Amino acid sequence: MKIAILGAGNMGLSFSKSFLKYELIKPENLYLITRNQSKFSKISEDFPKSKILAFDEVKELDVELIIIAVKPQDFQQVTENFKFQLKDNQMVLSIMAGIKIEKIQKLLNHKLVVRAMPNSPTLLGMGITGYTAAEGISFSQLINIERLLNSTGRSVYLEDEELLDGVTALSGSGPAYFYYIVDAMIKAGVEMGIEENLSKLFVKQTMLGAYHLMNNSEKSLEELIKDVASKGGTTEAALQTFNEDNCKEILKKGILNAEKRAKELNG
Template identity: 85%
Template sequence: MKIAILGAGNMGLSFSKSFLKYELIKPADLHLITRNESKFAKISEEFPHSKISTFDEVRELDADLIIIAVKPQDFQNVVDKIQFTLKENQMILSIMAGIKIQKIQKLLNHRMVVRAMPNSPTLLGMGITGYTSAEGISFSQLIIIERLLNSTGRSVYLEDEELLDGVTALSGSGPAYFYYIVDAMIKAGVEMGIDENLSKLFVKQTMLGAYHLMNNSEKSLEELIKDVASKGGTTEAALKTFEEKGLKEAIGKGILNAENRAKELNG
């Protein structure tokens, strides 16, 4: 299988590394396409046996699958720069937030489109990706896509494309929410007089441990919270403040705003 990636940024390159790591493609069958030549040297170091080009250079694209990994705001500009004609049997996999299948089909004049929304832990092979497809994509073709996506973590097929904007807001943007909370906890530790590096250690390990406990426990989240928050204790004091400040509602509203922004990106 030959794969071309339009947009050799963080996500495009992390996908490439996963495909090569699990030997889903050969290095020589990977074609990385970027906007400017300034990235060539760095990309060549990481992918010495793969082809690297700029958008302007590509007149014909020899690939079974073309992954669109550019920013959604740049998609129209990329379409304007494309100088090759898509062949009928070539599949498109878009990992752009917000841009719907119908718009991709229209701008590229091509019907074979799968749309996916990964998140940044794909860099470690621990991501999760929601994906859906246009009509006409066969089951065997979807199995190929799923196999590729699973090399970056886990994947979930969605029948309803409308749900992908919610996936974008929930898991696509989700890592940043956790970083935001972790940052607030670390800063609180520093304010209490704990050395910053030590505060980071306490918070990161607490988050890691809490994740594993949540993942391996049969208890609900409410029960796990109650296990820590004894009546009249320190945890209850913190949770009461979170409730008074409307933290849960603010997080929920923020995620809904992220979903609205994903919808706006489709134009």
């Protein structure tokens, strides 16, 4: 399989590394296309056998799959400057937030489009991607796409494209929410007199342990919270403050606002 990635940024390159790591594609069959020529030397260093191309140089793409990994705000301008025509049998996989299949089809004048929403842990092969597909894409084509997506972590097929904006807000943006909470905890540790590196160690290991405990327990989240929060204790004091300040509602409101922004990106 030959694959072209249009937009060789963090996500595009993390996909490329996963494909190569699991030998889903030969290095010489990978085309990395970027508008930022200052990145050429670094990309060439990381992908020595692959073809690194400037966007303006591409007159034809003899590949089976084109992955569009540009910023959603730039997509229309990018399509207006295409110097090549897509062939009828070529697949397009979009990993842009917010841009719906119908709009992609219209701007590319092309029918075979799969839309996916990965998240940043794909850099470690521990991401999760929600995806959906346009009508007319065969089961075998979809299986090939799923194989590629699963090399970056896990993937979930969604029948309803409308849910992808929710996936964008929940898991696409989700790592940032997690880092935000971790950062608040570390800063609280520093304020209590714990040296910053030591505070980071306590918080990171706590998060890691809590994740594994949650993942390996049959208890609900409410039960796990109760296991830590004994009556009249320190945890209860913290949780009482979170509840008084409506922390859950604030987080939910932020996530719903992220979904709203995803919908706006379609224009």
